[in-house]
Amino acid sequence: MPRPTNKKYCFLLICLVHFFGTSQQNKLDSLKNEIQTHTLKDTIRAGLLIELASEMTYSEPNEGFAFIEEAIAISKKNRWIKGEALAQRQKGNLYYVAADNLNALEAYQKALVLSRKTPNKQLESSVLSNLGNIHADLKEYDRALENYRAYLETSQAMGNRSEEIKALSNIAIIYNDTENFDEGISYLNKALTLAKDEENDLFIAAITNNLALAYKNLGEYQKALFHYQEALAMARKIGNKYIEASALNSIGKINVLLKNYTVAETNASKALSLSKAIGAMEWEADSWEVLSKVYEQNGKMTEALNAYKEHIQLRDSVLNEEKKSELTRKEMQFQMERQQAVANEEIKRQELVKNIYLIGAILLVLLAIFGYYIYKRRRDGLEKKKIAEFNAKVSETELKALRSQMNPHFIFNSLNSISDFISKNDIQQADDYLIKFSRLTRAILENSEKKSITLNEDLELMELYMQLEAIRLENKLHHQITIDQDIEPNNTLVPPLILQPFIENSIWHGIAPKNGDGHIDIKIEKEGDMLKYVVDDNGVGQPKKNMREKKSNGSFGIKITKSRIDILSHIKNKKGTVNLMDKPEGVRVEITLPLELQF
Structure with missing residues (x-):
């Protein structure tokens, strides 16, 4: 059963906590009036500004x-x-809410540092919850x-009912x-009961929406539709x-599943x-x-294609893996800075103790210096270890980003091919091509979070890719694909689509310009503890070797693949x-990777 791939949770994985309590929409005007009346730059005005922004x-x-x-500036000035x-x-x-997680993380980190300077444990725990969303x-x-x-x-210990509701809802979302789903629905029902006791319409709407999502994922579409309609009414x-x-949007999706296409179109258009x-x-x-x-x-195939293009462009903007990589590095850097701050405070404390003992005796001074020297060596060793772990994590994150990239030229060329079939009224060909393209795109997106997949799965992806290009x-x-008999395709793990840039090179620089049919032979062999790929084509080749090397080495996809292999070599030690060799007719590529087995 598919699971959500983006922030479709609507409750606040955001965990809003209003400074003066949860307010309804009609408070906006009264808050704006209060702010216009209270012009003094004090903590009262800062509190009103925070509450207004929250609403x-x-x-x-x-x-x-x-x-x-303005609230931040006033709080700093008043040291609040x-x-x-x-x-x-x-x-x-x-x-x-604006899907800018990078700036959201930076703000939450600052809030966490500040909250730890106050005795308010509820505030600190709520900010930790915000970071949990990231x-x-x-x-x-x-x-x-x-x-x-x-x-x-913390919320239950302090008897804070609204915070307890948010915590229960966020735990449910993770499940x-x-x-x-059974655990998730259980936690959502607990949260919904508390929200109804509190008569909090915002929480009721958000929790009901998430409850509907859980039922949808369980395939109970009528229950899901009922809860989505309740959430819609409450939200309005x-x-x-x-x-x-x-x-x-969710009502539209369920009606598509139920084949109520008119209802689905109406709801999707309103949602759009x-x-x-609201951006x-x-x-x-x-x-x-x-x-x-x-x-x-x-x-309406033309309209369907145009809508699908819009969907792909917007989704790719939201799922930008490079931004995720930057988020991970930023959070790890924050953790290291926090640990360094703790270490610095400890150093200051020891220096104070040392100065006190200096007054007592020279011997104690020498002992204190020696103790500090041992402590400093240990601290430096720990810091080097943390830096090494950090670099390893960055390498892994960058590897994920590289795996998730899909050639934009291939995407848009494929969409243009579909459009060309439609314009020629070849609906069957357009439909077949679109189905294969959708399967390939979905498989690539599903594998983008995986460091490796089985060789059998990878070859299925390559088979689908070559069918599209054919x-x-x-x-x-x-x-033709030949696998050495010593290799178990379902037990051998490989990086996803490692051959794709080389096969693409063979197709578009070798076979496409060739008069007559072209052939690509792919062989997978085992050489000791290494896995060897061989890609052999009978394309036109390049009579000028220097030009060939320049073009091959300049390919962006091949450069990315070489970088992936370098990172994998570093991890596996x-x-x-990667070797590219000219032939009298065509090109031969040999790739070796560390052999990795699933079991």
């Missing part, structure tokens, strides 16, 4: 930044640490659950995202456009307009996806290689 989070998030920046922490956290909430988006579910459970325990009642757009108005790219991408499916079922070359491309 605007889901209705006018972009307008809230100006108010929160708690106010500054609250303002930074609310700034993170605004960025999070972990959840990075699919680091264990760390996210750790933060959320700490948040829940649902990891397909443990309180004026929460964020939840309203999510519910409309609303998503554009929610994720919801906008979902709306285009629903509309693409509706248009396809209604035989269609574009009007079936002049032929290929085994040297992989």
Whole structure:
């Protein structure tokens, strides 16, 4: 059963905590009036600004930044640490709603540092929960659950019912995202009961929306539809456009599954307009996806293709793996800086003790210096170890980013091929091509989070890729894959699509310009503890060797692949290689990788 791949949770994985308590939409005008009346730059005005920005989070998030920046400035001027922490956290909430996780993380980190300078444990735990949201988006579910459970325990100990509801809901979201739906629904029902006791319409709407998502993933579409309609009605009642757009999209998706395409189109169109108005790219991408499916079922292939293009572009913007990599590095850097700060405080304490003992005796001074020297060596050793672990983590993250990249020329060339089939009224060919292209795109996206897949799965992807290219070359491309009998394809692990750039090079620089049919031979062999790929084509080749080397070495895809092999060689401590050789007719490529088995 598929699980959600983006922030479709609508409750606040954001965990909003209002400075003066949760307010309804009608408080906006009264808060603005109070701010206009209270012009003194004191903590009262700062608190009002934070509360106003909090109320605007889901209705006018972009307008809230100006108010929160003023609140930060006033809090700093008045040395109100708690106010500054609250303002930074609310700034993170605004960025999070806008899908800007990088800036959201930076604001939450500042809020956490400030909250630890106050005795308010509830504030600290809520900021940890906000950071848990970032972990959840990075699919680091264990760390996210750790933060959320700490948040829940603190909230229950302090008797803070609204915070307890948020903690329960966030824990439920993690269980649902990891397909443990029974636990997820159980936690959501607990949260919903408390929210109804509190008569908090915002929480009821958000929790109901997530409950519907869980039932949808279980395949109980009628239950899901009922809860989505309840969430939609509640969102409209309180004026929460964020939840309203999510519910409309979800209703559209379920109606597609139920083949109620007219209803699905109506809801998706409403969600699209609303998503554009509030700048929610994720919801906008979902709306285009629903509309693409509706248009396809209604035989409107051109509209379906255009909608699918819009969906792909928006989704790729949201799922930018390079931004995820930067987020991970930034968080790790923050952790190291925090540990360094603790070490610095310890050094200051020891220096104070040393100065006191200096007055007593020379012998104690020498002992203190010796103790400090031992401590410093140990500290430096620990710091070097942390730096090494950090670099290893960065390398792994960059490897994930490289794996997730898919050649944009191939995507848009494929979409243009589909468009060309449609324009020629070859609907069957367009449909076949679109199905294969969708399967390949989905498989690549699903494998983007994996460091390795089985050789059998990788060859299936390459088979699908070459089928697509063969269609574009009007079936002049032929290929054969041979696997050494010593290799177990289902037990051998390889990086996803490691051969794709070389096969693409063979197709478009060797076989495409060739008169007549072209052939690509792919062989996979075992050489000791290494796995060897051989890609052999009978293309036109390059009569000028220097030109050939320049072109091959200049290929962006091949450069990326060489970088991936270098990183893999570093991790496995085994040297992989890439060799490109000219032949009288065509090109031969030999690639060696460290052999890795699943069992």
